[in-house]
Amino acid sequence: MASEFEYHPLSNSKEQEQLKEIVAQCFGSTPADSEYYFKLIGSNNFRLLCQSGQVIGGLAIYSMGQWYGGQSVPMKGIAAVSVAPEYRGKGAAYQLMKYALQEIHSLGIPISVLYAATQALYRKVGYEQGGSYCRWELDTAKINVRERNLSMQRINTDEYEIFERLYAQQARINNGNLVRPQAIWSRIIKPPQEQKIYAYVIGSVREPEGYVLFAQNDTSEGLSIDIKDWTILTTAAALSFWTFLADHRSQVQQVQWRGSPIEEKLLFLPEQTAKITSKTYWLLRIIDVSVALSQRGYPLGVEVELHLEVKDDFFPDNNGKFCLKVSRGRGEVFKGGKGELQLDVRGLASLYTGLFTPVQLKLVGYLQSTKEALTIATLLFSGSEPWMPDFF
Numbered sequence: 230m231a232s233e234f235e236y237h238p239l240s241n242s243k244e245q246e247q248l249k250e251i252v253a254q255c256f257g258s259t260p261a262d263s264e265y266y267f268k269l270i271g272s273n274n275f276r277l278l279c280q281s282g283q284v285i286g287g288l289a290i291y292s293m294g295q296w297y298g299g300q301s302v303p304m305k306g307i308a309a310v311s312v313a314p315e316y317r318g319k320g321a322a323y324q325l326m327k328y329a330l331q332e333i334h335s336l337g338i339p340i341s342v343l344y345a346a347t348q349a350l351y352r353k354v355g356y357e358q359g360g361s362y363c364r365w366e367l368d369t370a371k372i373n374v375r376e377r378n379l380s381m382q383r384i385n386t387d388e389y390e391i392f393e394r395l396y397a398q399q400a401r402i403n404n405g406n407l408v409r410p411q412a413i414w415s416r417i418i419k420p421p422q423e424q425k426i427y428a429y430v431i432g433s434v435r436e437p438e439g440y441v442l443f444a445q446n447d448t449s450e451g452l453s454i455d456i457k458d459w460t461i462l463t464t465a466a467a468l469s470f471w472t473f474l475a476d477h478r479s480q481v482q483q484v485q486w487r488g489s490p491i492e493e494k495l496l497f498l499p500e501q502t503a504k505i506t507s508k509t510y511w512l513l514r515i516i517d518v519s520v521a522l523s524q525r526g527y528p529l530g531v532e533v534e535l536h537l538e539v540k541d542d543f544f545p546d547n548n549g550k551f552c553l554k555v556s557r558g559r560g561e562v563f564k565g566g567k568g569e570l571q572l573d574v575r576g577l578a579s580l581y582t583g584l585f586t587p588v589q590l591k592l593v594g595y596l597q598s599t600k601e602a603l604t605i606a607t608l609l610f611s612g613s614e615p616w617m618p619d620f621f
């Protein structure tokens with residue numbers, strides 16, 4: 230029953246300590262990790278779930294954005310969803326998520342994203358697979374690229390406005406990449422384990438063409454480079470970047486990074502030796518259908534109308550027929566229309582990000598559509614495969 234729970238921000242240090250303890254137990258983190266995490270996110274971004282005055286769980290809400298079709302869409306990221314073990318299995322997490330979604334909806338934020346330890350919980354409240362997060366690995370001895378047209382300039386990580394500026398240029402052309410909040414940048418630049426972070430810009434410091442931030446880890450198989458973040462904006466930067474990594478091969482066995490399942494940068498390598506070592510999907514929820522559809526970008530040169538009919542058990546405004554009118558890469562949304570493509574809010578999440586094509590979604594029963602609307606939707610939601618290099 231909804232009424233037996235209360236949901237609110239942290240109001241004092243006692244509540245903060247109680248939630249910290251629950252989060253640490255839920256995720257097996259040390260008190261030091263927990264301390265770091267609460268500082269990083271900021272205590273005002275945590276929400277509590279209480280029952281009879283007792284803290285039984287909580288979560289964190291990050292304010293950020295995501296790029297779709299070259300436009301940034303405001304987004305709330307959800308993390309650290311926790312329910313104390315003795316309160317589990319009675320719908321507490323479900324209620325916690327419902328409260329969080331209502332809060333996000335009341336703020337007018339159109340989408341929310343999270344990484345799921347169990348999809349079942351989040352699907353019940355309207356999230357669906359939106360894009361991927363992949364870990365890649367490559368032997369440095371197999372890079373085999375030697376082009377030193379651009380210099381690699383070591384810089385201080387404190388100068389991170391340079392990284393922010395370059396990253397934004399790369400992120401905007403990659404569907405699903407984040408408009409990163411301060412907390413994500415801090416975790417890249419000052420990781421909790423006090424690892425030494427090496428930072429290089431590629432090309433001149435005044436007009437860099439990319440950058441790389443990495444740590445070196447001592448593993449049982451030797452040294453490895455863990456790329457925390459990278460941006461490569463030109464062909465010359467990509468070649469210099471691979472050469473720089475290959476130059477580590479006398480001591481460093483492997484390089485790891487987080488990227489897209491389809492890595493165009495690997496086209497520069499002579500052989501296909503890089504491997505995806507793990508892959509997971511982040512989930513997205515459409516919180517406000519009209520705002521979400523009108524804030525993303527669409528392919529230029531496509532002047533069409535898509536007539537949708539959406540079903541959402543949570544938010545009444547999201548139900549019914551919508552006409553998405555696209556012109557010059559932007560969309561306007563009107564209530565009403567012919568409802569030629571029908572789907573629920575979960576199907577819309579996977580369509581919106583472009584993770585699955587409308588034809589694929591129709592095959593699995595996530596949508597019904599006329600042939601014409603299917604073709605229009607295929608055009609509108611085409612683009613780069615959605616992914617992000619950040620885990621939160």
Ligand SMILES: CC(C)(COP(=O)(O)OP(=O)(O)OC[C@H]1O[C@@H](n2cnc3c(N)ncnc32)[C@H](O)[C@@H]1OP(=O)(O)O)[C@@H](O)C(=O)NCCC(=O)NCCS
Nearest residue numbers: 255310311312317318319320321322323345346347349350
């Ligand atoms: C995951 C967690 C938050 C669930 O809390 P809970 O209060 O027991 O969940 P609820 O009772 O509200 O369950 C809601 C739905 O979630 C799903 N679910 C809950 N726990 C699950 C689990 N351990 N594995 C798979 N699905 C689960 C079920 O589908 C359930 O619906 P159902 O009862 O109709 O089958 C809790 O087990 C937890 O804190 N775990 C440790 C931290 C964690 O993994 N958090 C999630 C990070 S993304």
